[in-house]
Amino acid sequence: MESLFTITQIILAVLITLIVLVNITKGSEYGVVFRGAEAIFGGEGPGNFLNKVTMVLVVLFFLNSLILTKIYVNKTKSPLLKAPSIKKEKKVKPSGENIPTPPKGLPVIPQ
Secondary structure (H helix, E strand, C coil), X not given: CHHHHHHHHHHHHHHHHHXXXXXXXXXXXXXXXXXXXXXXXXXXXXXXXXXXXXXXXXXXXXXXXXXXXXXXXXHCCCHHHCCCCCCCCCCCCCCCCCCCCCCCCCCCCCX
């Protein structure tokens, strides 16, 4: 599933790049090359149509980026980000037998 979204992301990036390069603006000198497109797209030429296609592709690119980010975050969640679970340990009351005695030869602090 992740590879499908990655391939889609690459295709969208290439399409956006190509459409932006082909897009004709009012001040563009390259408009003469695409004058035949007036018959297909109407009197205004392909400008308005290409602007709409560019916007749709950019929105799809953005949504695909969000989906890929969500997939990547879920895939690489670190255990450090999870809240640590606190385990309660039973408190053991020390009995007289278990109290260690200091080794011999150590100075004793007077009380």
